[in-house]
Amino acid sequence: xxxxxxxxxxxxxxxxxxxxxxxxxxxxxxxxxxxxxxxxxxxxxxxxxxxxxxxxxxxxxxxxxxxxxxxxxxxxxxxxxxxxxxx
Numbered sequence: 769x770x771x772x773x774x775x776x777x778x779x780x781x782x783x784x785x786x787x788x789x790x791x792x793x794x795x796x797x798x799x800x801x802x803x804x805x806x807x808x809x810x811x812x813x814x815x816x817x818x819x820x821x822x823x824x825x826x827x828x829x830x831x832x833x834x835x836x837x838x839x840x841x842x843x844x845x846x847x848x849x850x851x852x853x854x855x
Contacts, residue, residue, distance in 0.1 A: 775850045782843050789836050796829045 772780070803822035806815050 775847065775854070778843055778847045778850065782840055782847070785836055785840050785843070789833065789840070792829055792833050792836070796826065796833065799825045799829065 799822050803819055803826065806819040806822065810816060810819065
């Protein structure tokens with residue numbers, strides 16, 4: 769395996785986290801739509817339980833999205849420092 773520089777490792781980590789972030793956004797949008805649909809037509813206890821589970825998933829997914837966004841921003845700062853260090 770070829771040795772990767774620190775700069776390349778940071779870039780690959782950013783790419784991976786960005787793809788992960790995209791998937792989480794899709795999950796958030798899908799669960800939000802389903803939960804909204806359940807909320808509009810809330811006529812059974814099963815729908816109420818599913819709505820509660822949906823809200824929990826929305827909160828957890830939103831938290832993970834926020835944490836990932838912060839981590840990606842930190843990696844961009846590290847990459848900026850690596851580029852400055854190479855000059």
